[in-house]
C-alpha cells in the first residue's frame with residue numbers, strides 16, 4: 001500500500017513538472033522576445049514545442065544577435081524598416097526635402113534626386129538597451145535541474161519498488 005501511494009505521488013509530481021516546465025519556458029521566452037522586438041509567439045512556440053530544450057537553446061543563441069531598436073521620442077520598440085513610430089507617431093526616418101524619399105542619417109546627398117542634405121543629423125531611432133538575460137538563464141537552470149530530477153526519479157522508482165517488495 002505504501003509503495004502504491006508513493007508511486008502515485010511520484011507520478012503526480014512528474015506530471016506537474018511536465019506541465020510546469022513548458023509554462024515557465026513559455027512565459028520567459030515570450031517576455032524576452034517581446035522586449036527585443038522578436039516575434040514573441042513564434043519564439044515561444046519554438047522554445048516550448050521543440051523537444052529536449054533544443055528550441056530554447058536555439059532561442060538563447062539567436063537572441064543575443066538581435067539588437068533591439070527603440071523610438072527616439074517615446075522609447076517604444078520599433079523595427080529597422082519603420083518610417084514612423086506606431087506608438088507616438090514620431091518620424092523615425094529622414095526624408096529628402098527635395099523629393100520626399102527616405103534618406104539615411106549619414107548621407108551627404110540624396111541618393112534619389114542628388115539634392116544636398118543638411119548635415120549633423122542624428123538617427124531618430126536609438127539602440128534599445130539589451131534586457132537583462134538573467135531571468136532566462138535562471139529558467140534554463142531550473143529546467144535542467146528538473147530534467148535531472150526526473151532522470152533521478154526514473155532510476156529511483158524501480159529501486160523503491162524493489163526495496164518495497166523486499167521489505168514485505
Ligand SMILES: [Zn+2]
Pocket residue numbers: 071072073074075076085086087088089090
Ligand atoms: Zn514613439
Ligand SMILES: [Zn+2]
Pocket residue numbers: 096097098099100101110111112113114115
Ligand atoms: Zn531627394
